[in-house]
Amino acid sequence: MRLGKVLAYEPPTSIVLAWQLNQDWKYDASFVTELEVRFVAEGTATRVELEHRNLDRFGARADALHADLDSQEAWTGALVAFAAYLDRSLAEGGSEMSDSQFFLCRFIPPRPNFATTMSADEREIMQAHVGYWNGQLQAGSAIAFGPVADPRGDWGVGIVGATDERAVQRLRDADPAILSGRGFHYEILPMPRLMTRS
Numbered sequence: 001m002r003l004g005k006v007l008a009y010e011p012p013t014s015i016v017l018a019w020q021l022n023q024d025w026k027y028d029a030s031f032v033t034e035l036e037v038r039f040v041a042e043g044t045a046t047r048v049e050l051e052h053r054n055l056d057r058f059g060a061r062a063d064a065l066h067a068d069l070d071s072q073e074a075w076t077g078a079l080v081a082f083a084a085y086l087d088r089s090l091a092e093g094g095s096e097m098s099d100s101q102f103f104l105c106r107f108i109p110p111r112p113n114f115a116t117t118m119s120a121d122e123r124e125i126m127q128a129h130v131g132y133w134n135g136q137l138q139a140g141s142a143i144a145f146g147p148v149a150d151p152r153g154d155w156g157v158g159i160v161g162a163t164d165e166r167a168v169q170r171l172r173d174a175d176p177a178i179l180s181g182r183g184f185h186y187e188i189l190p191m192p193r194l195m196t197r198s
Contacts, residue, residue, distance in 0.1 A: 003027065007034065014038045019052065023061045033057055048082065050075055077135050080174045084141030084167070102143075102194040103168045105158040107175075110183030112153030125184075128176035133158060136171065143196075165190065 008016040017035040022028040038049040052075065058065045069075055107129075111117065118126065136142035136158075145158035162168050168188050177184040 004032070004035075012039060023058045023065060031057070048079060050079060076174065077132065080171065081135055081139040081141075083170060084136060084139050084162070101162060101164065102191040103160045103162065103165065104189045104191055105145075105160055105168065105172070106187040106189070107156035107158065107177070108185050108187065109154055109156075115147070115154045122182065125177050125180045125182060129184075132174070132176055136160070141167075141171065143194075159191075159194070161194075 004018040004020040006015065007018050008014070015037050017037075019033045019035045020027055020029060020031055022031045033055060034053040036051045036053065038051075040047040040049060052069055055062050055066050055069070071077070109115075109118075114122075133142060133145045137145065141160055141162065143159040143161060145156065147154070147156050160168050160171065162171070165188060172178060172186045172188065175184075175186075178186070
């Protein structure tokens with residue numbers, strides 16, 4: 001599928017692409033918005049910045065498409081998945097970083113009976129949360145996740161492989177449920193050892 005073309009390439013700091021999908025998500029050679037990705041050195045780390053410009057060219061659908069492109073299913077989720085991929089690659093690639101570590105994440109909703117009492121708005125948040133974790137599963141940063149039928153109260157579990165706890169905290173902070181500000185929270189617990197069926 002054709003998406004556009006390269007407009008400028010300045011290694012190792014930036015690349016600018018012509019994004020040529022119109023408001024109907026179809027390739028249009030006469031339609032251009034610009035996508036710039038910048039790589040900013042910060043000590044021994046690199047900050048990745050993504051800017052999608054000229055969205056006003058989408059016309060009447062500009063606001064709706066801006067929200068879509070800023071969602072977990074688009075650029076925000078792509079950056080999180082990219083960070084998780086790099087964390088995993090560095091851990092597995094024989095670099096100076098330590099081997100991948102594993103963490104159990106307890107996802108705790110606002111109330112113990114949440115599963116049976118959630119509102120329509122909360123159901124939408126949970127759908128976005130599940131979509132986000134599915135993305136982490138596909139990216140390889142999550143090993144497994146799902147709900148737990150605990151008689152003492154509802155919660156969810158996720159098992160994550162990462163270079164360190166900060167990587168898991170970044171994953172947590174980008175979760176749509178956390179971003180909603182509706183009282184969801186995580187407990188992140190290191191696992192000294194993880195054994196799986198071969």
